[in-house]
Amino acid sequence: MKRHALTAAVLSTALMGAVSVSTPAMAQDQQYITIGTGGQTGVYYVVGQSVCRMVNRSAEESGIRCNAPSTGGSVANINGIKSGELNMGVAQSDVQFNAYNGKAQFDQPMENLRSVFSLHGEPLTILARKDANIDSIQDLKGKRVNIGNPGSGQRATMEVLMDAEGWDTSVFSLSSELGAAEMASALADNNIDAMAYVVGHPNGAIQEATTTVASNLVPLNDDVVKGLVDEFPYYSMSTIPGGMYEGNPDDVETFGVRATFVTSADVDDEVVYQTVKAVFDNFDRFKRLHPAFANLTPQDMISQGLSAPLHEGAKRYYKEQGWL
Ligand code: GLU
Numbered sequence: 001m002k003r004h005a006l007t008a009a010v011l012s013t014a015l016m017g018a019v020s021v022s023t024p025a026m027a028q029d030q031q032y033i034t035i036g037t038g039g040q041t042g043v044y045y046v047v048g049q050s051v052c053r054m055v056n057r058s059a060e061e062s063g064i065r066c067n068a069p070s071t072g073g074s075v076a077n078i079n080g081i082k083s084g085e086l087n088m089g090v091a092q093s094d095v096q097f098n099a100y101n102g103k104a105q106f107d108q109p110m111e112n113l114r115s116v117f118s119l120h121g122e123p124l125t126i127l128a129r130k131d132a133n134i135d136s137i138q139d140l141k142g143k144r145v146n147i148g149n150p151g152s153g154q155r156a157t158m159e160v161l162m163d164a165e166g167w168d169t170s171v172f173s174l175s176s177e178l179g180a181a182e183m184a185s186a187l188a189d190n191n192i193d194a195m196a197y198v199v200g201h202p203n204g205a206i207q208e209a210t211t212t213v214a215s216n217l218v219p220l221n222d223d224v225v226k227g228l229v230d231e232f233p234y235y236s237m238s239t240i241p242g243g244m245y246e247g248n249p250d251d252v253e254t255f256g257v258r259a260t261f262v263t264s265a266d267v268d269d270e271v272v273y274q275t276v277k278a279v280f281d282n283f284d285r286f287k288r289l290h291p292a293f294a295n296l297t298p299q300d301m302i303s304q305g306l307s308a309p310l311h312e313g314a315k316r317y318y319k320e321q322g323w324l
Contacts, residue, residue: 033067074156075150078095078106096234100308114263114311118304119258119261124157124158129193149178161225184209211246
């Protein structure tokens with residue numbers, strides 16, 4: 001009897017061990033994370049899809065499954081994280097700063113906002129129809145300009161620029177609020193003269209517009225812009241390289257931000273740790289998923305453009321790597 005009992009105990013322990021090794025992520029342990037992105041013709045959408053691709057590769061071991069739907073952009077993503085509808089999201093560095101400090105679109109400081117890492121640079125990109133003759137910021141006056149959907153980062157940054165110029169939307173003959181995915185066709189159909197997009201390059205929306213209608217990138221480098229860059233640490237001058245888009249052979253100087261990946265302190269440390277690990281353990285593969293990621297380095301990604309504190313789960317991975 002005694003021997004039998006022992007055998008049964010040993011057997012059941014061995015079985016439990018086997019079960020926990022082969023299927024560590026039981027159905028009840030599965031966690032689903034949702035990452036907020038942007039319009040499908042932008043780069044945020046690719047960021048979300050790429051992070052999820054890395055996370056889902058190790059879903060068997062980590063028990064974490066990821067999806068990244070299209071959203072209205074930076075402000076919508078942070079609001080989604082605040083409400084718990086999203087677990088993580090992509091947001092411009094200026095929007096991250098304003099959310100954490102309770103400025104601009106955010107009435108209250110979002111104290112539990114956390115940085116995870118930053119990504120590519122995003123110049124404020126104004127693309128105008130050639131026949132609208134827009135070659136400078138001042139030429140936008142009296143024109144039909146898409147200032148972006150509420151919830152988008154371009155709308156937030158356009159409001160900063162308009163404010164600094166002493167403008168409101170009445171300086172335009174029309175100010176439209178089309179979402180990122182609708183702007184290029186509106187430009188081509190002559191429903192607007194110019195579109196504003198804070199976005200990494202190259203991207204699908206500017207490619208689509210420049211190949212369907214004669215259009216030019218507008219330099220944004222007057223004294224007002226330089227004043228913004230001097231005043232705010234998250235703005236810097238930036239250049240859209242010549243030759244990237246049809247009909248735009250010359251470099252164009254503008255200003256911009258960085259895309260950042262954010263979450264909430266309420267999101268489990270292990271979930272953020274596993275997400276960060278999935279990206280950086282497969283970093284070369286990740287970087288190949290979009291040309292805007294080509295020059296990313298871990299050192300820049302954990303230090304630049306981040307105003308909210310790093311999430312504890314992210315810190316744990318960066319410390320393990322000796323990066324912090
Ligand atoms: N910067 C834009 C925003 O915050 C999105 C750009 C993109 O989708 O790549 O809404």
